[in-house]
Amino acid sequence: MSPETKPDFLISPEGLRIDGRRTDELRPIELKVGVLKQADGSASIRQGKTYIIAAVYGPRELHPRHLTLNDRAYLRVEYRMATFSVPDRKRPAPSRREKEISMVVANALKPALFLEEFPKAVVDVFVQVIQADGGTRCAAINAASLALADAGIPMRCLIPAVAVGKADGKLLVDLGDEEDKYGQGDVPMAILPTTDEITLLQQDGMFKKEELLEAMQMGINSCKYLHELQKEALRRAYVKKASENGDEDDDDEDDDFDDDMETDLGEADLMEDE
Amino acid sequence: MGDYSTETISHIDREFISDLLRKGERLDGRAFNEYRDIEVEVNVVAAKAEGSALVRLGNTTVVAGVKVLVGEPYSDSPDEGVTMVTAEMSPIASPLFELGPPKEDAIELARVVDRGVRESETVDAKKLCIAEGKKVYMVFADVYPLEYDGNLIDASSIAVNAALLTTKYPEMKVEEGKLVQTGEVLSLPLKNVAVEHTVAKIDDILILDTILKEEFVQDCRFTMAVDKNNNFTAMQKGGGSGPMSLELIDQAMDMALEASKDIHKVVDDAVKSVE
Numbered sequence: 446m447s448p449e450t451k452p453d454f455l456i457s458p459e460g461l462r463i464d465g466r467r468t469d470e471l472r473p474i475e476l477k478v479g480v481l482k483q484a485d486g487s488a489s490i491r492q493g494k495t496y497i498i499a500a501v502y503g504p505r506e507l508h509p510r511h512l513t514l515n516d517r518a519y520l521r522v523e524y525r526m527a528t529f530s531v532p533d534r535k536r537p538a539p540s541r542r543e544k545e546i547s548m549v550v551a552n553a554l555k556p557a558l559f560l561e562e563f564p565k566a567v568v569d570v571f572v573q574v575i576q577a578d579g580g581t582r583c584a585a586i587n588a589a590s591l592a593l594a595d596a597g598i599p600m601r602c603l604i605p606a607v608a609v610g611k612a613d614g615k616l617l618v619d620l621g622d623e624e625d626k627y628g629q630g631d632v633p634m635a636i637l638p639t640t641d642e643i644t645l646l647q648q649d650g651m652f653k654k655e656e657l658l659e660a661m662q663m664g665i666n667s668c669k670y671l672h673e674l675q676k677e678a679l680r681r682a683y684v685k686k687a688s689e690n691g692d693e694d695d696d697d698e699d700d701d702f703d704d705d706m707e708t709d710l711g712e713a714d715l716m717e718d719e
Numbered sequence: 720m721g722d723y724s725t726e727t728i729s730h731i732d733r734e735f736i737s738d739l740l741r742k743g744e745r746l747d748g749r750a751f752n753e754y755r756d757i758e759v760e761v762n763v764v765a766a767k768a769e770g771s772a773l774v775r776l777g778n779t780t781v782v783a784g785v786k787v788l789v790g791e792p793y794s795d796s797p798d799e800g801v802t803m804v805t806a807e808m809s810p811i812a813s814p815l816f817e818l819g820p821p822k823e824d825a826i827e828l829a830r831v832v833d834r835g836v837r838e839s840e841t842v843d844a845k846k847l848c849i850a851e852g853k854k855v856y857m858v859f860a861d862v863y864p865l866e867y868d869g870n871l872i873d874a875s876s877i878a879v880n881a882a883l884l885t886t887k888y889p890e891m892k893v894e895e896g897k898l899v900q901t902g903e904v905l906s907l908p909l910k911n912v913a914v915e916h917t918v919a920k921i922d923d924i925l926i927l928d929t930i931l932k933e934e935f936v937q938d939c940r941f942t943m944a945v946d947k948n949n950n951f952t953a954m955q956k957g958g959g960s961g962p963m964s965l966e967l968i969d970q971a972m973d974m975a976l977e978a979s980k981d982i983h984k985v986v987d988d989a990v991k992s993v994e
Contacts, residue, residue, distance in 0.1 A: 661965055
């Protein structure tokens with residue numbers, strides 16, 4: 446139990462937010478790539494108190510088969526919140542909210558991926574919210590996009606996402622939990638940083654058209670900054686791997702590749718014997 | 720509704736429709752910002768439901784019903800009633816809808832229509848309180864598509880609004896710990912009404928109120944709820960993963976603002992017809 450009280454104000458007389466941020470300032474963000482060993486790709490994000498882990502499996506065989514797409518891989522996103530991630534215990538079964546978010550996250554990520562490279566396969570993205578403190582769908586996209594890159598799924602670019610919103614009449618970037626709950630509106634969005642096109646856009650609350658356009662421009666600017674953080678996180682993970690193993694790293698990878706080939710051949714031989 | 724652009728559609732269809740759009744034409748001859756004919760009939764479930772409406776948007780038909788019940792408030796809002804909108808994609812409406820628990824697209828439909836009602840605060844939750852912390856009115860608006868030829872969201876939004884605006888329910892009070900009727904009949908305490916408008920993006924063209932064939936080839940759709948003071952109270956990009964530029968979103972918002980007047984009038988006229 447963590448009882449919640451409504452704060453007296455969301456923007457202080459000095460123009461600062463509840464946690465001392467400026468209106469266009471993101472929360473402290475920590476991105477890590479390759480946090481899970483079992484997954485083909487993984488990443489974690491801490492954005493303020495929000496903590497999310499994303500894992501990617503695949504491309505691999507798709508079950509159930511009837512979901513198969515003949516001209517591309519199926520991108521399956523499963524966004525789930527831990528029961529203890531919110532003030533009250535969340536029911537363990539997937540809620541309608543979680544299903545909708547899974548879908549919009551998949552739609553946000555898809556334009557960046559070359560799914561047509563893997564017809565009939567599935568790319569599974571599992572997003573686990575460990576602690577929720579606002580902006581989880583956007584944080585999920587930030588992490589999932591890195592996990593996809595870590596898994597080596599061919600992609601045009603990473604996808605950064607941020608929630609813009611409104612509180613006490615001011616537009617704010619990267620809403621925290623209180624700002625989301627007690628503020629006047631929320632506009633989560635994600636962009637393709639290469640073209641500035643928008644791949645996720647939702648809104649609630651009350652906005653005039655001009656406000657929305659300004660909010661989206663703020664969102665695009667923040668997404669560009671997030672995109673730099675994502676690239677840096679990816680670089681950190683891979684530069685470290687290369688320097689730890691030195692040249693041997695390359696050899697290891699070749700060995701893996703050979704192993705794969707052998708397995709394939711082995712299976713083919715069996716088939717012929719039958 | 721769903722991401723039918725990923726279903727098996729002949730490339731010929733896709734090219735035909737997009738060629739037509741480039742010439743400024745649509746399959747059924749409408750302008751890009753033109754809705755199909757809308758018919759709204761209210762009180763179609765007069766005997767059992769507190770409010771109801773049947774909406775025909777071209778060949779898309781939905782029926783919405785409102786039930787007002789008394790229940791306990793949520794612990795975090797003891798003086799507020801509850802409003803909830805659900806929608807199903809029942810197989811009666813289309814060969815594309817399957818039996819079984821609601822899938823992602825049905826959940827999205829319900830949540831998008833729900834957001835249009837709840838985020839615009841159509842019903843004043845504070846005025847739904849009977850006894851604080853004990854009894855509140857719970858308003859359930861449920862939508863059933865009967866015939867699906869595209870744009871279920873807008874049709875559902877019109878139906879839910881018309882049903883809520885014509886809802887009549889008996890006033891209740893708590894007397895000696897028991898719930899009794901006062902004999903008065905109430906209308907829902909309304910705060911702000913918003914209707915939803917959905918545009919589809921096909922290549923670089925935006926069209927309002929898609930028919931099914933257009934939904935099949937859309938890159939994505941973009942739904943906006945607009946109230947009578949030109950505020951946007953909810954938005955959702957869905958129906959495919961095609962990205963949209965800020966310019967196109969700007970253009971879509973103008974289309975919604977323009978169409979909004981007519982759709983609000985359609986709802987208001989239907990409500991007036993029974994007053």
